[in-house]
Amino acid sequence: MKISAILISILLLALPAAALADDSSDAWADQLDLSPLRTIALQNNQTIKTLDTFARQALDQIAGRTSIDGHDSLYVLLDMSFRPDRWVHRNIIKITNVPLRQEFQLLDSIDDTEKQRILHEGTVSLVFLEQQDVLDLLRDVQSRSVAKSKAIDQIMMARDAMSLICVKDAGLIPAAIVPPGTNNPDDVKWHELHDLFGNVPELVDVIKKTGSAPPDAVPGYADKVPLLSSIFAASGGLLDGWDKEDAQKINRSAQTLADVLPQVNPEVYPSHAKREVEVVYNRLMKLTIPGAAFYVVAFVMFAMAARSGLAGLRKWALRLMIVGFAIHTTGIGIRWWLVGDIFPPIKNEFESVMFSAWFGALIGLILEIRWPRGVFGAAASFVGALALVAIFAAPYVTGTQIGGEIAPVQGILMSYWLYIHVTMVTTAYALIAMGFVLSAWWLIRYYATPKDQRALAGAAPDGRLSLAALDTCNLVVLQLAFWVLGAGIILGAIWADQSWGRPWGWDPKETFALVTWLVYLIVVHVRVATPNKGWWTAVLGCFGFFVMLFNWIGVNFLLVGLHSYA
């Protein structure tokens, strides 16, 4: 069956509009209102998400960014789908791996300028990646190097994603946007529009007229034919409007689609509120940067308050930190709601860092309210800010996904032991980070104080923070970190005994967690063995932080183990 026949039939359903616009600029796009389309739901990668999310993820996968020519990802996605000719020759597929770009120097079919361009910009077109000589070259590279082979897999996935959008069903929204027809527990697959041609009698007639055999109807939609008809009509209207650059028509069709799609199966379709929230949540950078902003300001004010002893400043810092903490909490809450699981979302790096920082901030807040010195608040808000900025920036800096996008995970990560283990270990990590802030602070104060006055540091003149007080605060945090980490490691061993068949297997992650714990074990003991307790505590507090950081981040990149998802 020819796709053109289908497209013609869809246009017939849509009752074509009269005027033909031949304005080739994208000025018309300014009048577009795609907001109804943003919140339509679809099934992709075993997850129900909004079209807005899908478009952003798709464009990010293809081009490594979320807007092109000043148009946002949803516009680009639809334009690729409706006018593929404009896109297939454009160099937008991103090759992040620089050594791989160099391999194209060997290609005969492009000139030196083009080779230089690929080297510098790192972008190629869909058509380029379908050329036989390019494929031969890539196959050859793939057989030579495992590292480049992974990079090739990545651009091939980008290519396939783009060709699904650009070529496969040009003219239809390239995603499974129609919910299953029944509420049968087995009927969980959402459908793309092109699966459902056989369900709409008008389309079947048109297809028969073209001489092709119509496809079989997908079961479960028998009583939904009028709805499907209007979905196809609206979809045709969208295509037709795009073709004629008729913003009004597109806006009307988009609204119709958004209205009708949920009616196909209101029980399965996510609520309007949930879809709206998902779009807003993504827009607000998953609430990472907004939360971080408040934490940063709170940190600065806490530090100034601790230095100067101004109680009013500390009070304001506390208020700002509470606002930051509230945003942080909301971010986790929304994510939990969107994931739709009873267990809290702590299954990948993004989520575990988010949670870790949250627990750190919570404990910091409690300590700060109980012992109002500005110290705990400063440490906790610093850690909160750092963590939230890090998880936002990590994909851009390292080029690897850390799980910011909601997606299912291997089922082995669904165990209550996991939640307890990960929660405790990441909380300990947040406390270690707070300990680092306090240790560094102590060391700076220590070396900034003239030698002869260090001994007097026990006294606290004019309400300012003394070295001894800072040391006590540090010890409180580190002791907490020490036993929480110990308990977390033990709970991890209990989980491993069930999941991997042995409680302890010298996996790099668990070994380095133990090394981290040993560092704090030493901290506890230097306090009874050396006269200069504060100095040792602070130095080891800093050292332990770097061991922990290596374990959390370094191990994932440098050493491969069973913990590579955490």
Added chain:
Amino acid sequence: VRLFQTFFRYTFNNVVFGIALMAAVGAYLAIGSGVVSVREHFELTDLQFFNAWPLKLLMLLLCINLVTVTWNRIPLTPPRYGVWCIHAGIITLIVGTSFYYHFKVEGRTLIPVNQTAVYFYDNTDRALWVRVMNRPIFGVHALPTLPRFGDYPPEDQSPRMSGADLANIQRFHMIGGQSETGDEAAQWLGLDKPVRFDIVGFYAYADVAQDVLEDPSSNDSGVELKIASPHGEGGSLILSAADPSAAKQVFGVTELEHRDVSPGSVQMIRDAAVSMFRLSASASGLPLVTFTPQIGKTENLGAGYSVTLESYDPAFPLFGTHELVQALTLRVVSKSPAPAREFWRMILAGRSLQTDFKMDPATTPPFVKGNRQKDPIDPDLHLEFGFEDVADLMPTQGGSEKHTLLTAGDKTLLDIHTSFNQGATIQDFSNGGQIPLTIDGQSVMTDVARVGHVRITSHVVPTPTARREKDLGDSGVKQAAVVRVSCGDWSQGVAIPCDLYAAPDPATQEPFDPWSLGTVRIPGASAPLQLQLGFVPLPLPALLTLRKFELVHYPGGEGDNGPFRDFRSTLEIQDATGERSVAVTSGNNPIYFDGGRYIFFQAGYDPDQRFTVIGVGNRPGVGIMIGGCVMIISGLLYAFYIKPAIIRRMKAAALERAVNRSETQAPVS
């Protein structure tokens, strides 16, 4: 004595010494886990590295230090209960851990659906596996000192390859089937001189390549194919039945196989070829007729019946069960009894079901719905179709045709060409012949000739570092070894690849993954031997039969596309007393067996759901370790949060006492 006292004061009775020990332990762990090249240099796995003497020594010193310091310096008073508890917990944990690693056994086993596993495979220890070709004799010899991370070519004669277990191997532990002759390879092969095996080379990541060469000193025969590529350049390929892995080749849809048989059995194979398909027809008043059907050929059965074979379907899905059977469709013409009838009949191999279809001139088989008749149009006529490929001449590797190239005696070469559509044709290629092969999409006539003297050897091709894949390397499947096989004055080097699950299935006597390469023919031996590198098999504490394996998807997931929600194996467990029970293991849900002494857990999966991989482990001393952990954590909580309260209360009490004392003393003064 004084020297000893000083020594004691600065070591075992010294907190700083204890701290130094802790730091040393930490450094040892960090190096072992973080600087992999160190332990790889010593050819130690992580388990071995952390079970080695330096760490054990450090732990021992730490324990002594801990006991001494605790005893001498920490009074056993209420505020100190926490510290005592922690220190006792740490010692308990260290003792439990040593016990655990001393007795720990850890392995995995692969179980195909509806098959039973008797053995599991140690996760780290490798073994030399050997089998007598075509007989159910399997032997295994453990190689605990075999290296793991480096490449040790035979010519280097590295000291790492000098372990006693690697040299002069003559006896094997028998697996599965039976041998009345004991455990020496020489006895299995009817040799009077001993056969010895020496592991002389090892490669951590490599492929084993086979060489088939002409060699006048060998008596094995083969078949040479002179392949002319459509682009001009040509090549030569020798197939030889001397080694099963050199006997077969597939070109597109054409399968080729060389077989060497005794001259006496040539006729038997010829007969088997021509009578693979048999059609027998019976009708009232008709003698039983049996013949070999050929497509398009019409057979007159007598009594006015004639049948023409219209089509053959090698894999017809049965209605309902979807079982695949061979099906024939015949056009039947019956002139008597009147009226004359013409219809189609479909019959299935080995079944007596007769399905008739009305003729509809507009269609040809397969048929449109509606023409199928509920009852036979001619109930008198009974056709039966049988297919028997006793000599395994039909394609088996997915091809649609096969050339079985048969050598016998000194000169004979026969080509038995079989296909599902045309049955078998036999040609004499003793003086050379040609067969069409599809190469690069074009049909090319290829010369086939007999080769009298062929030798098959193998060599190791180490994989360049850039092409090594971490997961594949970790699994161990890319390991390869070189074994020198000697018997009397004769000896030969054999390169052998690794088979992760090398043991034969008890029912079929064949491993799940067929062994490849590694064959050796010892002069005078009654059969060839095949060698393989594998893992040490250990008897399972219970027989495990896989009843069902399921991949559980998330909504919207399909096929082998992950991630998966779960993997679920339903196992039937038969313990030593013969008692059977059924249990399910899935992610995070192990089966505890024998009161928790063993666990069976989901350790791997097959995307096609044909088998499962079950992890097997014992759990020595887990209780002791948990006890230690509980003591440590409760001690920590006591020391951090209860001790300050106790001290506060003691201080208050002391203060009160002091005040009371001063009050009672006041009037006196």
